[in-house]
Amino acid sequence: MQQQLVNFFNEIEQALIAKKPFVVFNKPNKNGLTLYKQNSLELFELENYHQKGFVFAPFSSSEKQLIFPESECEKLTTTFNFEEINNNKQKEVIEIISSSKNEKEYNNLVSDAVNFINTTSAEKVVVSRKEIVSKSNFEVIATFKKMLNNYKNAFVYCWHHPKVGLWMGASPERFLNIENGEFKTMSLAGTQVYVDTVKVNWKEKEKEEQRYVTDFIIDSVSPIFKEVKIKGPYTVKAGSLLHLRTDILAKVTSNDLIEKLALKLHPTPAVCGLPKQKAKDFIIKNEGYNRTYYTGFLGELNIENSTNFYVNLRCMQIDNSTISIYIGGGITKSSIAKLEWNETVSKAEIMKKVL
Numbered sequence: 001m002q003q004q005l006v007n008f009f010n011e012i013e014q015a016l017i018a019k020k021p022f023v024v025f026n027k028p029n030k031n032g033l034t035l036y037k038q039n040s041l042e043l044f045e046l047e048n049y050h051q052k053g054f055v056f057a058p059f060s061s062s063e064k065q066l067i068f069p070e071s072e073c074e075k076l077t078t079t080f081n082f083e084e085i086n087n088n089k090q091k092e093v094i095e096i097i098s099s100s101k102n103e104k105e106y107n108n109l110v111s112d113a114v115n116f117i118n119t120t121s122a123e124k125v126v127v128s129r130k131e132i133v134s135k136s137n138f139e140v141i142a143t144f145k146k147m148l149n150n151y152k153n154a155f156v157y158c159w160h161h162p163k164v165g166l167w168m169g170a171s172p173e174r175f176l177n178i179e180n181g182e183f184k185t186m187s188l189a190g191t192q193v194y195v196d197t198v199k200v201n202w203k204e205k206e207k208e209e210q211r212y213v214t215d216f217i218i219d220s221v222s223p224i225f226k227e228v229k230i231k232g233p234y235t236v237k238a239g240s241l242l243h244l245r246t247d248i249l250a251k252v253t254s255n256d257l258i259e260k261l262a263l264k265l266h267p268t269p270a271v272c273g274l275p276k277q278k279a280k281d282f283i284i285k286n287e288g289y290n291r292t293y294y295t296g297f298l299g300e301l302n303i304e305n306s307t308n309f310y311v312n313l314r315c316m317q318i319d320n321s322t323i324s325i326y327i328g329g330g331i332t333k334s335s336i337a338k339l340e341w342n343e344t345v346s347k348a349e350i351m352k353k354v355l
């Protein structure tokens with residue numbers, strides 16, 4: 001490993017030992033790591049979207065929107081080759097300790113969601129669960145390296161604040177990108193297991209649940225932009241899964257759009273549902289656990305004139321040897337409970353592969 005990279009990982013190690021706030025990440029299809037190490041232990045709340053730094057925002061307002069302000073951080077970057085960080089860490093057998101809902105309870109949650117859709121004007125609701133697994137001697141850096149290697153086209157991150165906890169993830173989903181006068185987001189929904197090819201057929205249920213997301217995004221951003229362009233839907237691979245994706249783009253003429261866009265879009269029907277508030281109320285009332293930062297968003301705000309947020313998906317929260325894995329899926333009137341459960345099992349597998 002090059003000396004620069006050794007030093008970079010030492011910096012992360014030091015931050016972990018000293019229990020300091022930090023975030024380290026690699027953007028999709030890149031091989032450049034960025035580390036923000038906050039100088040103090042203070043927990044900074046995001047005050048407005050003119051600030052500069054790394055944002056960590058929750059699903060709902062039960063938690064605070066946080067920022068590591070650029071001015072309070074030491075920032076380091078490095079490039080790397082994937083071979084250099086391939087530490088051949090062996091997959092270990094992981095024991096599931098509990099799930100916020102077991103299979104039967106999750107199937108009931110899906111049935112309740114289908115009933116909710118059938119008896120109200122709701123079109124979609126995304127339900128989820130939290131699975132807790134145990135692993136003695138959890139190694140943060142080795143796991144992070146494995147995540148980088150396994151999920152090259154994801155936003156791979158490790159975020160820590162002693163007052164909040166340690167989160168890691170490999171998100172396949174862009175939330176909001178403003179860069180070089182262009183706005184970009186995506187509608188990502190519909191899931192199937194990858195078997196050898198990305199040339200697959202999608203059932204009407206998946207096409208419909210993804211279309212809801214695309215339509216919601218277009219409706220939300222159309223009043224803001226002169227022209228909105230779309231590309232897709234097309235199939236993308238995320239680890240061992242496939243999703244349907246549509247890219248949504250527009251030219252940006254004002255500098256003052258980030259807050260407006262974030263408020264309008266978050267949480268999108270990819271992770272919440274439609275209509276937004278009804279689905280959110282259903283989730284908070286029925287899921288039976290608090291999502292906190294899962295299905296929130298995270299990323300750089302106003303750094304080098306660009307903002308790059310991702311949805312906090314395929315993520316886990318680590319508390320010593322206890323690892324909480326967060327997984328969910330979109331429910332429509334055509335959902336079949338057993339298949340929805342299987343989808344969460346496949347999504348959990350992706351995270352367990354790096355443990």
Ligand SMILES: C=C(O[C@@H]1C=C(C(=O)O)C=C[C@H]1O)C(=O)O
Nearest residue numbers: 188189190191270327328329330
């Ligand atoms: C909610 C999650 O994923 C979201 C739901 C998807 C689906 O329902 O098919 C697909 C991608 C994500 O937008 C998750 O992975 O936990």
